[in-house]
Amino acid sequence: MLTDLLQKIDDRTATIGIVGLGYVGLPLALRFAEVGYKIIGFDIDPDKVGQLMAGQSYIEHISPPSIERLLASGFEATTDYARATDADALILCVPTPLDKHREPDLSYVLNTTDALVPYLRPGQLLSLESTTYPGTTDEALLPRVQSRGLEVGKDFFLVYSPEREDPGNTKFTTQTIPKVCGGVTPSCLKVGVALYSGVIDRVVPVSSTRAAELTKLLENIHRAVNIGLVNEMKIVADKMDIDIYEVIRAAATKPFGFVPYYPGPGLGGHCIPIDPFYLTWKAREYGVNTRFIELAGEVNSAMPDFVIGKVVGALNNRRKSLNGSRILVLGLAYKKNVDDMRESPSVVLMERMENLGATIAYSDPHIPVFPQLRDHRHFDLTSVELTPENIAGFDCVLIATDHDRFNYDLIKQHAQLIVDSRGRYLDPADHIVRS
Numbered sequence: 001m002l003t004d005l006l007q008k009i010d011d012r013t014a015t016i017g018i019v020g021l022g023y024v025g026l027p028l029a030l031r032f033a034e035v036g037y038k039i040i041g042f043d044i045d046p047d048k049v050g051q052l053m054a055g056q057s058y059i060e061h062i063s064p065p066s067i068e069r070l071l072a073s074g075f076e077a078t079t080d081y082a083r084a085t086d087a088d089a090l091i092l093c094v095p096t097p098l099d100k101h102r103e104p105d106l107s108y109v110l111n112t113t114d115a116l117v118p119y120l121r122p123g124q125l126l127s128l129e130s131t132t133y134p135g136t137t138d139e140a141l142l143p144r145v146q147s148r149g150l151e152v153g154k155d156f157f158l159v160y161s162p163e164r165e166d167p168g169n170t171k172f173t174t175q176t177i178p179k180v181c182g183g184v185t186p187s188c189l190k191v192g193v194a195l196y197s198g199v200i201d202r203v204v205p206v207s208s209t210r211a212a213e214l215t216k217l218l219e220n221i222h223r224a225v226n227i228g229l230v231n232e233m234k235i236v237a238d239k240m241d242i243d244i245y246e247v248i249r250a251a252a253t254k255p256f257g258f259v260p261y262y263p264g265p266g267l268g269g270h271c272i273p274i275d276p277f278y279l280t281w282k283a284r285e286y287g288v289n290t291r292f293i294e295l296a297g298e299v300n301s302a303m304p305d306f307v308i309g310k311v312v313g314a315l316n317n318r319r320k321s322l323n324g325s326r327i328l329v330l331g332l333a334y335k336k337n338v339d340d341m342r343e344s345p346s347v348v349l350m351e352r353m354e355n356l357g358a359t360i361a362y363s364d365p366h367i368p369v370f371p372q373l374r375d376h377r378h379f380d381l382t383s384v385e386l387t388p389e390n391i392a393g394f395d396c397v398l399i400a401t402d403h404d405r406f407n408y409d410l411i412k413q414h415a416q417l418i419v420d421s422r423g424r425y426l427d428p429a430d431h432i433v434r435s
């Protein structure tokens with residue numbers, strides 16, 4: 001079994017099944033297809049499957065021509081799990097969010113695995129890529145695979161290999177981002193490393209699936225904690241009337257031992273605000289409190305109110321109240337130059353300011369229409385075009401996400417008041433307030 005599978009991976013006759021065709025799964029499918037593997041893409045969303053089969057893309061940075069090339073390589077998208085039998089390797093890229101109590105919601109991973117189990121067969125590799133707590137692969141996936149009578153390490157291979165993506169970062173591609181991989185057994189690891197080495201320049205093997213799971217969490221917790229630290233530094237610097245961005249720029253000239261992180265209006269995205277709490281939850285089983293994570297979460301989740309306080313103060317200085325003011329929020333996406341709104345602090349800012357009586361509008365060249373969101377109020381809005389008249393018509397322009405496509409000179413020239421939560425404007429001006 002092992003030799004056959006390694007041979008198919010090596011000569012690229014293996015069929016790769018990618019389960020969950022979102023921000024992680026779709027680029028991965030493109031990369032495997034690029035080097036010559038046949039791909040079957042699985043998703044529960046028939047709309048996505050239909051779009052892909054029609055050569056369309058639902059992710060801004062993936063172009064329709066790349067989907068056309070994928071189709072030309074023999075790619076098929078399907079909602080039918082029975083097709084899993086045809087795959088030699090199955091890679092799970094499904095969501096791992098938090099539930100309403102901010103505890104891990106593994107339902108997507110577990111439901112997907114349960115749906116796949118009847119179609120698993122000897123000679124396959126299953127790789128979980130979704131971010132999760134240490135123990136998920138061997139506590140939740142392994143028994144499910146074994147329930148099918150498969151012997152892991154002998155006739156079936158199971159690994160955990162976390163995805164690393166930095167949407168909007170053009171310096172790295174799926175191929176050039178090193179990939180960590182841990183196997184349930186040494187043979188599992190061997191197959192996992194062989195699979196990923198075919199498409200990724202550097203694969204980093206670790207001794208277990210748990211080590212791989214914790215590696216991913218360490219990376220994201222490192223970011224969450226450091227962003228919490230710099231957000232706290234921003235509040236201190238603001239009280240002391242020091243420009244935090246000048247300080248960060250100066251500190252970043254140190255050639256060793258300092259990594260710059262930047263403050264903002266709060267954490268966003270599907271990873272950094274969520275993943276650390278996977279560890280918090282699991283650590284409780286071991287009687288450990290993850291205090292850095294909790295504290296960073298507390299600081300980071302207080303940032304929208306800090307920003308709103310700055311808007312209120314700036315309006316007050318102009319004898320206006322937030323109640324009744326027209327506020328234009330720039331940037332809905334959680335980070336610049338992307339169209340992803342998951343956990344975006346911009347939406348929290350909009351909701352809270354509207355609750356306080358403001359009239360809210362937004363502008364985001366990546367998100368022309370405010371979409372339906374699962375956990376937030378719906379704003380029936382479309383993106384405001386940034387003309388001089390439109391900009392001047394608002395009591396305050398709040399920079400929540402500093403997309404490069406905004407014309408910052410035009411905004412500076414025509415806005416009555418700018419509250420800048422991203423440090424975009426370097427030079428002080430009477431009508432610009434840092435937040």
Ligand SMILES: NC(=O)c1ccc[n+]([C@@H]2O[C@H](COP(=O)([O-])OP(=O)(O)OC[C@H]3O[C@@H](n4cnc5c(N)ncnc54)[C@H](O)[C@@H]3O)[C@@H](O)[C@H]2O)c1
Pocket residue numbers: 019020021022023024025042043044045048093094095096108111112129130131132163164165166167270271
């Ligand atoms: N997006 C990133 O930059 C990134 C980076 C690193 C890790 N991750 C992790 O990767 C995982 C996936 O994230 P994503 O951003 O791709 O999510 P996503 O929401 O963009 O995509 C997930 C896809 O899975 C599909 N899906 C849900 N349940 C399914 C099921 N039962 N069967 C088949 N398909 C199903 C959804 O329809 C969706 O298309 C998460 O664990 C996330 O934390 C994401």
